[in-house]
Amino acid sequence: MTVSSPSPDRDVVLQLRGIGKTYEPVTVLRNLDLDVRRGEVLALLGENGAGKSTASSIIAGLVRPTVGTMTWQGAPYAPASPADALSAGIGLIHQEMRLLPDLSIAENVFVGRLPVAGGRVDRAQMERRAAQQLHRLGLDVSPSMLVRELRVAAQQQVEIAKALTLKARLLIFDEPTAALGGDETDRLFEQIASLKAEGVSFIYISHRLDEIALIADRVAVLRDGELVATHETAQVPVKRLVEDMVGRPLDRMFPAIQSIEGGATRIEVEGLTGVDGAFSDVSFAVRAGEVFGIAGIVGAGRTELVRAIAGADPVVSGTVKVDGVPVHPGDPRAALDQGIVLVPEDRKAQGVLLDHTIADNIALGNYPRVAPSGWVRPAAVERFAEAAIKRFGIKGRGGQLARQLSGGNQQKVVIAKSISRQPRVVILDEPTRGIDVGARAAIYDVIAELAREGLAVIVVSSDLDEVLGLSHRIMVLNRGRNRGILGHEAAGRIEVMELATT
Amino acid sequence: KEAKKIGLAVANLQANFFNQIKQSVEAYGKEKGLEVITVDAKGDAATQVSQIQDLLAQNVDALIYIPAGATAAAVPVKAARAAGVPVVNIDRNAEGSPGDTFIATDSVTSAKQVCDYLAKQAGGKGEMVIVHGQKGTTPEVDRSKGCAEALKGYPDIKVVGELWSEGWHQDEGFKLTSDLLQSNPNVSIIFAQADALALGAAQAVKVANSGHRIFIGGFDGDTAALTALKDGVFDVTATQQTQKMGRLGVDAAIALVAGEKLPAEQLQDATLTTKENVDQFIANHP
Amino acid sequence: MMAVTSETARVETKRRRFSLGGGATGPFIGLIAMCIFLSLATDTFFSVRNFLNVMDQVTVIGVMAIGMTLVILIGGIDLSVGSVLALSAMVMGFLGNTIGLPFGVAILAALLAAALCGTVSGLMITQLNMPPFIATLAMMSIARGIASIITDGEQIVGFPDWFSNLAIIRYGGFLSATVATMIVLAFAFWVFLRFRPAGRALYAIGGSPEVARLAGIRVKAVTVRVYMVSGLLAGLAGVILSARLDSAQPSSGLGYELDTIAAVVIGGASLAGGVGGIAGTAVGVLIIGFLRNGLNLLHVSPFVQQVVIGVVIALAVAADTLRSRRRH
């Protein structure tokens, strides 16, 4: 471990010295020294709330540091706005930033720097270039489509295309792959590699530690706002990275899969067919105590399926029964009343109230338990929230606004809120998106525990290892159809991918 | 030429005074076999210009015009002239570009009478406040002038507060008077320049419950106000001859279309109205 | 793994036990500063009598602002309140005076008509997917038109004594029935918004209708109910105004929508929804009420008053920013 001291290294393009950030009264980043070299990918790791996004935002001019200095290509660098950073050649894909839903894909890619010809926006060029870049990332959609019509994964790809077309000298990717499937990730890495060869530098943030060895050249690890380790190579055992991040060794990732003798059928889905053919004729049943995985590639219709089961979207035909009782379709309230809860994929749009407190967020929908008398006492809300905060290790206080949490911690709030309902069926769509390894293990424990308590748990994940590691059985969805259900023993990466892609 | 269709452009039907004129014009027009097309500018001069354009587009034979807002806009008159349509102005006239004839009440004289009556009743002394109409409109200017003339004869009456309404509305009269009474608790005379304002003032006095007699005067002879006057809600008003003005307007329009010449101004009297003579106006509004 | 929790204590922020009045602190400071200034600058301002007067004066806007708070909390807006007020007043006056129904029945019918207007707005918004601005703008025009049609534009003067006394007699030398009504309503809705799950649901809807829906809140039904309540309270304001003026006219309440919205927003609510509360709205209503009253007491000319009102509103709201800027 070398804490970097000012080095004469000519290759260093960006230098951070003593950078600190305080949101009164909390210090979220302190005395950070960091070097980024020309043409390298520097992985920036750390638990949720460690300060990774804060550091990135400072470099990209989005947030100003409380103390410290930076140099960029040898000159002092203190961006007052993202515009300054961009003109210096530094671009950022923000972990939480969304696109402009009412504008076209192409305009989103080129927002702020639309190509101009003869004084007019050169729409043809813009769409051509956007389409090219998106094609390279594996997304072939019309660039004139509105972004609001895209799913999360595709939006993330647009976001990436936006960064890749920047012609920046330093790109900061804050969890670019959190919403992506394996294929999309591979393509992104190809793009990064080729830009790297042109001398572009990257700061790469991810909670998918197995990616690090594939893409990074060096690793820096933050813990509680402080740099605790740097590795001159990315070929570091994942175990070691975890230890750096969490501060202690983590023995295992997945809990042992319990056998489920005699669990009665909890939820039964029969012939479910969605609107616009997103999925059709899907049937399966999940028993009490069972963890049921749904695998598939991006766009397979998994999200639409589980949303329909939870009543969030209408269905064309088919039934959902909980403990033998049919659920009225297309009504989230009806589904909830029968004990089905959904942890949605898109936490910002569907999961969390950003301008409300953590406590209010957790209490939302849990009032029958928080306030059994019908009277909401603030103290009871706080107590209820505090218990959930403890259980899920959320870094934050009940009275804090959700907006002020790091992305991963927001995700934990959403899970906490849903689980606190004491449901009978829990559906988790990409439950560990943006969640650090330590917390991820804890969430897996929670999932296993829920199953042990006799719930039916349905897990949708683009992280194949996650589905494989957790589930008793795995259903593979391909173009909206059930391509088969594999038992835990029979399911491996190869088997699943084969069903998913052919 | 014979008049068949006339346009009536009203300043704002939210004021009872104008509504009375409108009803009179419509009723009398019907009697005369005329089609009357009414438009309401809701107090906005620009809206009124548009509405008069619309009336002219329908080839009205004559226009009865009550200018909206504070500006006695000359433009509608010019537009009507250009279209060869004669114009009868009621209540307000455009400086520089008057209508072919102007029918109105002599506000200066009548306001003088009202204030004189108030002053006498109050024993020629005391504090007074004035609730004005919309600042800068002809009636506001004339009534202020008339009242001031009356007060010259009463040196012991002091005007301690004045506030302006924006739309001659009753709720404004109430609010403005409440505020005036708060800063001037000893007031014993209130002149409100229209009956709606006076009714509001009377209610404000009732609510303030100051314990001494306060004399209140209004202007117009609004339908509801006359009944209130009879009940002693307030003390004096000047009843304008709205019904007559409406009929005169129609007659003038017919005459102008027929090619007759009319006097430039036809000023009408308003009658000083108190509890004593109010009954006749309630039974039969002039 | 749970070692994290001890760490979270560091993040502790004492403020905001429960986000509610959100953003009303600045305006509250503004209100206090204004009152202190007016007390020193005039000898009439600081008195029980004047305070009671102002309470009387703000009752109508105050009652409407309660409904508007709910509407704005769910991210809506209600432009129709001024017109609905007029409609209610005219329905009451027409049925009670012109037709001669028992006055209590007339009042009930008026409130019903008002609640119906609100319900229709709510249905336009939820069933026809119209923006609240347009739906209630349409209702604003419709209700005003109907209010005028009822008596062909005539006002109605002179209600039963017991009725107009509601706004006049100060029981125990203190509160008139109308002011008491406003206070009771404000308190009831304060409790509702703060302590009832259904009240908290409004915050959630305003924060994000989609999140609220997925949390099991019937967003459409609640939305319709909120507009119904806003209409109902506007109708009640019409009844109160009629009692206070002892008359009803189709033009009453013109422009009140802006005053009402202003009071709510000055009180710290966000037009984007999800932020605000009755306490803040009360502050907003009082700022407007005291300001107008104070300027009259200071004998400020009406034109200058407008300038001053604009500046003070800006300052009262900016106070919050200036304060919070220091925090960052």
Add this chain to the structure above:
Amino acid sequence: MMAVTSETARVETKRRRFSLGGGATGPFIGLIAMCIFLSLATDTFFSVRNFLNVMDQVTVIGVMAIGMTLVILIGGIDLSVGSVLALSAMVMGFLGNTIGLPFGVAILAALLAAALCGTVSGLMITQLNMPPFIATLAMMSIARGIASIITDGEQIVGFPDWFSNLAIIRYGGFLSATVATMIVLAFAFWVFLRFRPAGRALYAIGGSPEVARLAGIRVKAVTVRVYMVSGLLAGLAGVILSARLDSAQPSSGLGYELDTIAAVVIGGASLAGGVGGIAGTAVGVLIIGFLRNGLNLLHVSPFVQQVVIGVVIALAVAADTLRSRRRH
């Protein structure tokens, strides 16, 4: 694994090459339907003369609506336009008539004053972090007050002939100078919003100020400029109104803010920002203009007109929903 990409093509949707008027289709259909109906129902509606009349009538609101479109696009609102209109008219009248400056100079000064008002609103919003609703509400009060103070509430009547002729003489029997100005401005801003990067930036800001900022757009500077333009255009509307009325008064433009906002929103813009455009606004302005004109031509009584206007506005906007509902 690469098989996916062919699949995604399924998602392709042809419609909307470039979302602009967004949501204006319903209102456009409403406008056409209304015009057809009025042409059949009256013999005066469908004529060049009447069309030109309506163009005259909508000029003032039309010019203001252009500025309001920009403001609403970036997610703001400008309540001050009616007052700024009055201020501009009074400044012009005062300098030109009372002081006797050359009239061209008076006009320039008026526009400058108006642009200044807008700029101040913009600065309150960006520098003091005030909600646009409050900042422009304050400006609304301030500008109106100053407009009244200039002549102590008096009106100013009678401008040079060449000036009032701008609104009257129809060159080539067709367009008055004021109407031509509106059309040129509408076209220029249509081009700006559709084809210029700076125009597209407004959509980005309205969609999400944070995303726009991250993309290097100077959100605060642009915001101030947008409010400046809105002020400037409101000032121009004041000049046009003065020419049309051949007079200026401090009370003019009362309530125009609601008309203007309504026109923009009827035209499909979203008060949340990021959606809308000049084409839609033009539709909104014409709906309001033709509707009022048509009702007058139909001899609908003034009170009933209000009801009809409300219903038609609701229908025009709901048309969009009813149409799109079928799609789903």
